[in-house]
Amino acid sequence: MFVDKAKIFVKGGDGGDGLVAFRRELYVPEGGPAGGDGGNGGHVIFRVDEGLRTLMDFRYQKHFKATRGEKGRNKSQHGANAEHMVVRVPPGTIVMDDDTGELVADLTRHGQEVIVAKGGRGGRGNIRFKSSVNTAPAIAENGEEGQERWVTLELKVMADVGLVGFPSVGKSTLLSVVSAAQPKIGAYHFTTITPNLGVVDLGDERSFVMADLPGLIEGAHTGIGLGHEFLRHVERTRVIVHVVDMSGMEGRDPFEDWVKINDELRLYNAKLADRPQIVAANKMDMPESEENLAVFKEKVGETRPDIVIMPISSLTKQGVKEMLYRVADLLDSLPELSEQEENEQTAKAEEGVVYRYEPSGDIEFTISRDNEVFVIESEGIEKLMRRTQFNSYEAVMRFGRILRGLGIDDALRKRGAKDGNTIRIGKFEFEFFEGGTDDYLYEDE
Template identity: 90%
Template structure:
């Protein structure tokens, strides 16, 4: 089974906690702090493996969590950093953040890597807090939590040439003739429901990858039929070979079919209308095909005089070789997939970024009221709270001093906070005293 879409959960490893410890050697009086830092948590990294062709593995494993860093050790030893988790994905995989809809990564080249979930930093041990004022600090930090997110993976087939056309026009038969691929072939609509890939070797040291893509129907750009499941794969191809049944054996008009398919491509993505296209006028071994081809040429010339029309028969192989050489010549004049996508991404400022993750220590905050509770919101402060060990009196005092230094006390007073009011920051609630932030009392919600 071909799987080209999957939703998975990824989580970077938590950082290891810092340690509170002191030197206790027999002949070292007042030995001082010796608690080491915690190790960093592992990242979740996606790596492109050209040996993979589907997202099948993600049907059975949907959760990927990196290991956490080791806790700090005594004798000022740093806890070990966790190993990164490497997740292999096929070329052509797009990673989208499920909550925001933001494109996180577009993975096309073998060996390409991107960090999808960043591991948390290790907490600092008490040796980091030693100063001339406090020579024996009993304070350390918790490790930072690793980033976690749900992401959607979408696979777009990586092929040089994409075969498009209505169902049963002979795309699968053509692929089986020109390559070693063995797609399912039948005289009924939608025989092909998943993309098939084949390598076409011309014997002159030139070869290319051709994809037989599921047949289109009207309304596909809105998701009708196989809809978007088909169209996403066309975006990756450098050349479109539009297979048209020139026999009209099912009462269809070849020109109308050609127009409808091109309309679906254009409505889905206007750039597809600009993609180089060769029309493979198929089934020329049938009786009515010659007359239909003549009328088809005249009609297409009025609308798109640049379109190349190659009469072929997948059954008798008539004209197939000539068409393949024409395709190869056109490919030689075009940039490869990576260059094409880089140029398209450069034109879009938001797509020029492969990976985004906020790691700044921005302490900006807002204050609002929830009934009688003052609510302080700040990503930076909440991050600091997760690293603070609130079972330590010294840690609480340090946290209070940081809040006071940020001006949160003054801001709360201006908003009307008085002695005994409840202050909520993240999942913690504090009791406010006008004497200063050092006098905050707290309780976990």
């Protein structure tokens, strides 16, 4: 089964906690702080593996969590950083943040990597808090939580040649004739509901990958029918082979079919209108096909004289070999992906990566009231709280000093906070003291 869309959960590893420890050695009665830093948590990294062709593996495993960093140790030893979790994805994978719809990465080249969930930093041990006024600090930090998110993966088929056309024009039959692919074939609409890939070997040391893409209908560019599920795959192909049924079966006009498909491609992505295209005039073994072909060539020549039209029959294999050689020649004449385009794609992917919020400068906050409780909302302060070890008296005092330095005490007084009022920050509640001392009381809800 071909799977080209998946939704998964990724989480970077938490950072290891810092340690409060002191040197306790013979003949060193006052050795000072010796608690090491915690190690950094591992990232979740997506790496392109050209050996993969589908997102099938993500149907069975939907959660990817990197390991956390080791805790700090005594004797000033830092905890080890966790190893990164590398998740292999096929080339052509687009990674989107499921909550915001933001592009995280567009992965196209073998070996290309992107961090989709960043690991948390390790907490600092008490050796980091030693100063001239506090030579024996009993303060350490918790490790930072790793980034977590749901992401949506979409696979755009990486093929040299894409077969496009209305349903039942013979695309699947053509692919089965020219390659070892065995797509499902039937005389009904939407036989192909997922792309099929086949390698075409011409026997002259030339080969290319051909994709039989799902059939189009009018309005596909707006998502009608298979819509975008089909069109996103066309964007990856270097050459479009437009298969047109020249027999005119079911009362269809070959030229009108050709115009409608091209309109859908252009409306979805204007660049597809300039993509090199060869028309495979199929079913030439049927009655009236020759007459329809003559009319078709005349009409196409009036609008697009550059379009190459190759009469073929997938059933009898008439003209198929000649058409394949023409496609190979066209591919040979096209430039490979330029270095500039690769750099643009890489930059686009890197710009799309969203890491955890890192407060810098002044931390912003808002104060509101929930009945008699004053509620402080601030992402920066909540992050600071997660890193504070509240079982340490010195750590609580330090946290209180930071809040006062941010101006929170003054802001609370302006909002009417009095001695003994309850202050809530995240899941913690504190008791406010009008005197402005360091005696903050706290309790976990």
